[in-house]
Amino acid sequence: MTEPGFGRYPADALKADGLRAAGGLAVTLGPLALVGFDAHPLVAVPLLAGAGLFGWLGLRTLARRGAACRVTEEGLVLPSGFFMVMARWDQITGVKLRYYSTKKDKSGGWMQLTIRAGRGRYSIESQLTGFDAIAARVAELVLERELPVDATTKENFLSLGHYM
Template identity: 30%
Template sequence: MTTVHAYPVRIILGGYARAGFGIALTLVPLLLLNPISVIVYLLVFLLCVFVGFGVRAVIRQFTRFEVSGTGIVMSGPVNRRINWEELEGFSLNYYSTRRDREAGWMQLKLKGGGARLGIDSTISDFEGLVRLSFGAAARNGLMPDAKTVRNLQALGISRPESGRSAAYGTVNR
């Protein structure tokens, strides 16, 4: 069975809105004012950052992940494929936006077959994607590090989907 995962429209629109606001906030002073050189450099740097956010939103809009029993395929502006039997790296990181760690996002990182994938938790059915990836990692003998184990437990994932329990360690090949 193949599942398709994509970033929701509301997430993409939010990225476009933030990028557009930032571009306008930096471009207007550059065009209408005559700022001193230090300020120009700062505004140009910020403009580049916000343009980068916009490019990232465009890439996310057209990126799809197809997950099957044989592997995961990323298609869109950038195409990559990892076959499950070639999976050699698996980690799940949490990035907090507040000191109390109550708000934030997760990122699944996969490596194998010469390709690397980073998938944010804002994607559709992120938990299901993590379960399938964790099952493949366990079948390949990959041991998640302590941070990945804590993040898996936070998602309610204690063992791989295949039903076999993974040996938890501190090394991630």
């Protein structure tokens, strides 16, 4: 489980996110560029706000491109923006596992694992390759150290096959 490159975001998902960010920037900044950024504030402000959101998506996608999570003897190596951080097993104080549905019948969606270690809070999503193995190790840690988790987190770990 400690081989290099363990837990990368899939290239297809990153490519799709990059295209969404580029398309969103084109749709929001394009009209402003056509009028020479002389648009009325009622038009310019929402377009600039949208451009900011799509710019953030593009930066987040770039940061994930180089991110690779690893499980080591000492802890988890996790992405934090454009940097990688070590969340040591003995410093982890809180864990949350949330499911975000994209459909009413809850058939589509993703999970987000949030780990609190020291003053930091780090999140990874289920589209990450190796997510199940990382979640399994975190579930073991919760049981070993008897960390408090809420009912939703317990239920979501159980849905992955990890009893708490």
